[in-house]
Structure formats: C-alpha cells, structure tokens
Amino acid sequence: MKKAVALFSLSALLAACGGAKDEPPSEALGDPKLARHPADATAGRQLFIDKGCVICHAVNGVGGKAAPALDADVGQTAIDPLEFAARMWRGAPAMIELQSIELGYTIYLEADDIANLAAFAADRDAQKVLSIDDLPETIRGGLLDERFWEMEDWDDFLRSGQEEGQPDGETPESEEDLQ
Numbered sequence: 001m002k003k004a005v006a007l008f009s010l011s012a013l014l015a016a017c018g019g020a021k022d023e024p025p026s027e028a029l030g031d032p033k034l035a036r037h038p039a040d041a042t043a044g045r046q047l048f049i050d051k052g053c054v055i056c057h058a059v060n061g062v063g064g065k066a067a068p069a070l071d072a073d074v075g076q077t078a079i080d081p082l083e084f085a086a087r088m089w090r091g092a093p094a095m096i097e098l099q100s101i102e103l104g105y106t107i108y109l110e111a112d113d114i115a116n117l118a119a120f121a122a123d124r125d126a127q128k129v130l131s132i133d134d135l136p137e138t139i140r141g142g143l144l145d146e147r148f149w150e151m152e153d154w155d156d157f158l159r160s161g162q163e164e165g166q167p168d169g170e171t172p173e174s175e176e177d178l179q
Contacts, residue, residue, distance in 0.1 A: 035111075037081065037111050037112050037114075037115035038112070038115065039081065039115040039116055039118060039119035040116050040119060041116070041119040041120045041122070041123035041125075041126035042120075042126060043116040043119075043120075044116035044117045044118070044119045044120025044121070044123075044126070045120045045126050045127070045129065045130055047113055047116055047117055047120070048070075048117060048120055048130075049130075049134060049135060049136075049139065051107050051109070051113070052099070052102070052103050052107060052139065053070075053107075053117070054135060054139060054143070055102055055103075055139060055142055055143055055144055056095070056098055056102075056144055057069065057070050058070070058071075059071055059120075059121075059127045059130055060127045060128055060130045060131075062130050062131060062132050062134075062135070063143060064143040064144035064145065065144060065145050065146060066098060066144035066146065067091070067094070067095070067098070070120075070121045071124075071127060072121060072122050072123060072124040072127055074124070078122060079118045079119070079121055079122035080118075081114055081115045081118040081119075084114065084117070084118035084121060085114050085118075088114070095107075098144075102142065102144065
C-alpha cells in the first residue's frame with residue numbers, strides 16, 4: 001500500500017510538472033523546455049466537486065472543514081500551478097488517508113486537472129458561483145464538518161508507519177497487497 005501511494009503521489013507530481021506528458025513542451029516562464037497547461041477555472045470548479053475535493057475543502061463556504069479552505073485571496077491575480085501542486089504534495093499523506101477512508105480509493109489527477117483546480121482556487125468569480133445545490137446528494141451528505149488531522153497527530157501517524165486497515169503498523173506481505 002505504501003509503495004502504491006508513493007508511486008501515485010510521485011506520478012501525480014510529475015504529471016503536474018509536465019514530466020508525464022508526451023506532447024512537445026511549449027514556452028513557459030522563458031524556458032522552452034517547460035510544459036504549459038491550459039487552466040480553466042470552470043473546469044476546476046467541476047473537478048473540485050466530481051473528484052470529491054469538496055468533501056474536505058470548502059470554497060465560498062461550501063464544503064468540508066477537515067482541510068484548509070481554498071478560497072481565493074482578495075486581489076489575487078494568479079496562482080502558480082506548480083506551487084499549487086507543491087502544496088498538494090505537502091498535504092498528500094493526509095489527503096491520501098482521508099480519501100481512502102471517505103471515498104474508499106485515492107483520487108487520480110492529471111496535470112491538466114491540477115492546472116484547472118489551481119485556476120479555480122485563484123478565481124473568486126468562479127468560486128462565488130459554487131453553491132451547496134451544485135453538490136450531488138451523496139456528496140452533500142458526506143461533507144466532513146470537523147478538522148480530522150492536527151499536525152502533531154499526523155506526525156505521530158507518519159512516524160508509526162501505520163497504514164489504513166493495517167493494525168499496529170503491520171506491513172503488506174505480498175506484491176498484490178501493494179496495489
């Protein structure tokens with residue numbers, strides 16, 4: 001399980017950085033070797049709902065409280081998708097654990113998905129459109145209304161090496177258990 005989670009996390013980060021694309025890179029940040037991904041805040045809003053991000057994160061007061069709200073800052077004009085991916089990477093252990101518990105699987109994101117989510121996180125106008133009525137009933141009933149992970153608790157969890165469903169830090173026995 002740990003290896004599968006690490007591989008998922010690494011592949012998601014590489015995809016966000018453009019490393020997993022086979023398309024020729026376009027010029028970004030003055031370096032023609034860096035890939036650029038189109039960002040669409042409306043698509044990001046739909047992903048925020050469809051992928052289940054809204055279960056833990058709130059925007060415009062809509063969503064869960066188990067993780068930081070993703071409201072755009074007043075006056076914020078742009079967000080760097082790579083910095084957004086880096087913030088996701090730093091929060092990946094908690095997100096992966098909560099996704100496993102609440103969804104029963106780990107969310108998979110493509111590089112364009114991360115760019116679209118970053119655009120949504122930066123766009124106050126796109127966020128203002130989000131309402132509780134946009135959420136399917138199944139998601140609406142599953143919003144987490146409390147903070148699950150305090151930093152000190154999460155540090156203890158990571159130090160113990162314990163995975164969801166594995167008592168007392170037990171590690172998987174077979175390669176099949178890792179998938």
